[in-house]
Amino acid sequence: MRPRRRALPSLHPGAEHTCALILELDRLCVDYGRFRALHEMTLSFQGGAMGLLGPNGAGKSTMIRCILGMLRPAAGSGRVLGLDIHRDGAEIRRSVGYMSERDSFPQHLNAVQWLTFLGELSGLTLVDARTRAHECLWFAGLEEARYRAVETFSVGMKQRVKLAAALVHGPKLVFLDEPTNGLDPAGRRQMLELCRALNQQHGIHTILASHLLPDVEFVCSQVMVMSKGRLRAYGPIADLKRSERKAFVVRVAGSMERFRAEVAQRGASSSEPDRRGTIVEPPGDAGSEFVFAAARAAGVAVLELSALQRSLEEVFLDSLRAGELADSGAAR
Amino acid sequence: MPIYDLTYEGFRGQRSRTPVWFPILENTILLAFRNRTLFWTYLIGAVPTLIAIVYLYLRYQIQAMDSGSGFRGRMGAMFVFEIKSYFQFLSSQGVVAMIIAGIVGSAAIGNDRRGNALEAIFARPVTLGSYLLGRWLGLFVLVLGATLIPALTIWYFDNALSLDPDRLSKTLSYPIRLAAWSIVHSTSVSLLVLAFSALISRGWVALAGYAGFAFITSGLIGALAAAVNRAYEPAAVYLRGFGYVEALFQIQHAILGVPENLHSLKTSTLTSAIWLAFLALVSIGVLVRKVRPIEVVS
Numbered sequence: 228m229r230p231r232r233r234a235l236p237s238l239h240p241g242a243e244h245t246c247a248l249i250l251e252l253d254r255l256c257v258d259y260g261r262f263r264a265l266h267e268m269t270l271s272f273q274g275g276a277m278g279l280l281g282p283n284g285a286g287k288s289t290m291i292r293c294i295l296g297m298l299r300p301a302a303g304s305g306r307v308l309g310l311d312i313h314r315d316g317a318e319i320r321r322s323v324g325y326m327s328e329r330d331s332f333p334q335h336l337n338a339v340q341w342l343t344f345l346g347e348l349s350g351l352t353l354v355d356a357r358t359r360a361h362e363c364l365w366f367a368g369l370e371e372a373r374y375r376a377v378e379t380f381s382v383g384m385k386q387r388v389k390l391a392a393a394l395v396h397g398p399k400l401v402f403l404d405e406p407t408n409g410l411d412p413a414g415r416r417q418m419l420e421l422c423r424a425l426n427q428q429h430g431i432h433t434i435l436a437s438h439l440l441p442d443v444e445f446v447c448s449q450v451m452v453m454s455k456g457r458l459r460a461y462g463p464i465a466d467l468k469r470s471e472r473k474a475f476v477v478r479v480a481g482s483m484e485r486f487r488a489e490v491a492q493r494g495a496s497s498s499e500p501d502r503r504g505t506i507v508e509p510p511g512d513a514g515s516e517f518v519f520a521a522a523r524a525a526g527v528a529v530l531e532l533s534a535l536q537r538s539l540e541e542v543f544l545d546s547l548r549a550g551e552l553a554d555s556g557a558a559r
Numbered sequence: 560m561p562i563y564d565l566t567y568e569g570f571r572g573q574r575s576r577t578p579v580w581f582p583i584l585e586n587t588i589l590l591a592f593r594n595r596t597l598f599w600t601y602l603i604g605a606v607p608t609l610i611a612i613v614y615l616y617l618r619y620q621i622q623a624m625d626s627g628s629g630f631r632g633r634m635g636a637m638f639v640f641e642i643k644s645y646f647q648f649l650s651s652q653g654v655v656a657m658i659i660a661g662i663v664g665s666a667a668i669g670n671d672r673r674g675n676a677l678e679a680i681f682a683r684p685v686t687l688g689s690y691l692l693g694r695w696l697g698l699f700v701l702v703l704g705a706t707l708i709p710a711l712t713i714w715y716f717d718n719a720l721s722l723d724p725d726r727l728s729k730t731l732s733y734p735i736r737l738a739a740w741s742i743v744h745s746t747s748v749s750l751l752v753l754a755f756s757a758l759i760s761r762g763w764v765a766l767a768g769y770a771g772f773a774f775i776t777s778g779l780i781g782a783l784a785a786a787v788n789r790a791y792e793p794a795a796v797y798l799r800g801f802g803y804v805e806a807l808f809q810i811q812h813a814i815l816g817v818p819e820n821l822h823s824l825k826t827s828t829l830t831s832a833i834w835l836a837f838l839a840l841v842s843i844g845v846l847v848r849k850v851r852p853i854e855v856v857s
Contacts, residue, residue, distance in 0.1 A: 295682055297678075297682065316684075317684035318684070320683055320684045320685075321574075321683075321684045325682040327675075327678050327682065329675050329678065330674070330675060331674065331675040331676050331677075331678040331679035332674045332675075332676055332679070333590075333670060333671060333674050333676040334666075334670045334673070335593050335670075340589070344582055344586050345679065345680075345683060347575070347577070347581075347582035348579060348582055348583070348683035348685055349683050349684065350575055351574075351575060352573075352575040353575075355575075378674070389679075392679060396683075
């Protein structure tokens with residue numbers, strides 16, 4: 228009788244773990260010698276696409292490398308796909324994809340050989356790794372160039388190879404570190420569409436580290452702002468953009484001056500009109516009905532009315548400013 | 560060109576049973592055979608083996624013509640093929656193996672460091688130990704192939720062509736001795752080359768460093784030993800063991816059981832063994848310290 232083959236362990240032990248949280252950090256600290264690069268990072272990421280925003284040197288790459296087990300945390304704990312970052316570094320790297328910020332290619336290998344090699348290192352069989360290498364290079368739009376040596380590729384093609392390399396083992400979570408670095412506008416757009424497709428069409432949880440706000444806004448629904456190794460803000464982009472002030476952006480048909488005068492007469496303030504319209508801050512608990520009443524009285528029609536939102540840039544700069552104030556307060 | 564392939568699907572496959580160092584070993588060998596110089600070196604390295612086989616064939620043919628009493632028989636008895644012949648053969652193969660190690664190994668780790676491939680490799684479930692083991696084993700196999708395979712081939716033909724029915728029992732210990740020497744030689748050479756590759760990213764500079772270390776240190780130690788020899792001969796014997804090439808030859812003498820030539824300079828087996836072991840440990844230390852997934856600047 229033929230002996231029954233023992234089932235091979237799954238490639239993604241973390242993925243089998245049905246955890247609610249994809250990433251969970253608790254007071255995580257990382258030191259480079261005496262320099263503390265990451266200060267008590269605490270966050271819970273439930274999945275989707277998250278942007279990791281921060282100026283250069285904010286600690287974004289350090290955090291990613293620590294999560295992947297490439298840097299040892301000085302203190303704190305963390306779990307990725309239910310796996311402990313202290314104990315299960317190898318398992319995490321098997322289940323997670325990482326697209327490095329810097330070019331990281333071997334010499335004298337073509338794209339298929341390089342991805343096959345990385346696939347095998349991630350635990351795929353040679354046949355699977357080779358198949359996946361072709362699939363991922365095709366996905367990244369490199370089907371014609373996949374037998375060329377990677378060192379001969381343009382910057383845009385190298386970025387695509389790095390993205391394909393991050394996906395070769397079919398990760399459930401992927402870290403993309405500055406994926407649009409050095410790309411021209413068309414290449415950047417294509418790369419961002421690829422990144423967005425990962426989460427929206429293929430259900431791969433994505434963490435995109437960048438200092439380019441439009442990139443993050445295009446791909447992600449959540450954002451995390453970092454500076455000087457500290458977490459400054461974290462949450463859904465829509466929530467963070469919601470202004471703390473209760474105000475409306477209003478565009479009217481008719482005299483804007485008459486409308487603003489009416490608003491002022493009713494005890495509210497309004498800003499100088501710009502391309503978007505004017506910002507009206509109703510007094511007390513008054514809501515949108517205040518705007519309509521003022522417009523009626525001024526004899527103008529309301530064309531557009533929306534709650535005031537901050538731009539992501541404002542969210543980012545406000546978070547940095549608040550962080551600096553908190554730092555200086557703590558130093559005093 | 561499509562922005563992305565809409566038919567793309569994720570992968571939820573099974574894990575391979577292969578240890579993680581094995582693909583690294585394969586990759587080392589794959590990259591090695593891309594180098595045409597290596598191919599030619601292997602080809603040139605095979606010439607002494609072919610000559611030895613032809614030599615053995617002729618020797619046993621001449622012996623077969625006469626049973627040993629006549630001229631031809633005396634010729635046959637004169638050109639014996641004993642362990643000393645293996646020693647001489649392996650000495651030349653050892654040099655070929657060192658050249659192969661230099662060609663392959665000098666860029667093995669350096670290329671990964673220069674292209675920052677280490678970051679991509681260590682972002683996989685690869686530990687430092689498995690990476691170094693894979694790279695070292697790949698180089699070790701290539702170097703071993705240049706010494707052990709030719710040596711065993713000659714041993715096989717020596718037995719296959721011999722007219723002596725007891726030839727096999729007489730040479731039964733040879734394969735073990737040949738394998739032991741090949742393993743010691745390949746281990747030492749491959750570790751040293753890899754250490755130079757980890758220290759110096761540019762392949763040809765690492766190769767020059769390795770060759771310089773192997774031959775210049777031997778020359779310097781030889782000169783120093785010659786100077787000491789006039790004052791106190793036993794000290795010179797110990798000192799010679801610290802020359803890299805001399806140490807390798809001395810260990811070769813010891814393992815193959817071939818006595819030193821009367822005219823050759825005496826070298827201590829003990830200091831040779833200590834020196835080679837020390838170099839191997841230092842090489843491992845260099846590899847562990849220099850091979851890092853991330854070059855931390857701050």
